[in-house]
């Protein structure tokens with residue numbers, strides 16, 4: 001039996017010892033067929049935002065089980081099998097320490113459900129560079145994600161592939177506020 005894997009190993013600057021989330025492909029059956037109830041609230045929110053942003057009134061995450069498991073050194077992974085099945089495995093230790101868990105689940109569903117690749121675009125401003133996507137290969141700072149209306153900007157980037165709102169809002173912020181985010185991006189979540 002042949003196995004092939006696709007890994008991009010990148011260390012996260014915002015998640016301590018854990019590597020960034022990743023997307024893995026391989027042959028074989030998935031480990032779980034149902035989702036751990038812990039993740040239900042995040043799935044419901046993902047669906048709610050998708051519907052609100054126009055991805056269809058019947059939008060469902062569907063058959064993508066999310067469970068704690070061996071994330072191969074990453075905080076979480078989306079595994080897409082060649083038989084068409086998907087699953088998300090989340091490292092239990094990473095889950096315990098991360099400040100905003102929605103970022104992890106939404107990132108993996110971005111891979112597994114929305115079929116997105118990583119988006120490492122950064123907005124370059126006078127005082128630093130700032131991640132503009134939940135799909136950045138290194139976990140997004142929870143401070144950035146939750147600040148003011150940024151959450152909406154990041155959600156529009158994720159679901160609509162439209163970063164114009166987050167770019168507009170970041171560009172409008174005073175430099176000292178942006179410097180605060182730049183520092184916090186290198187702390188543990």
Ligand SMILES: [Zn+2]
Nearest residue numbers: 021022023137
């Ligand atoms: Zn990823």
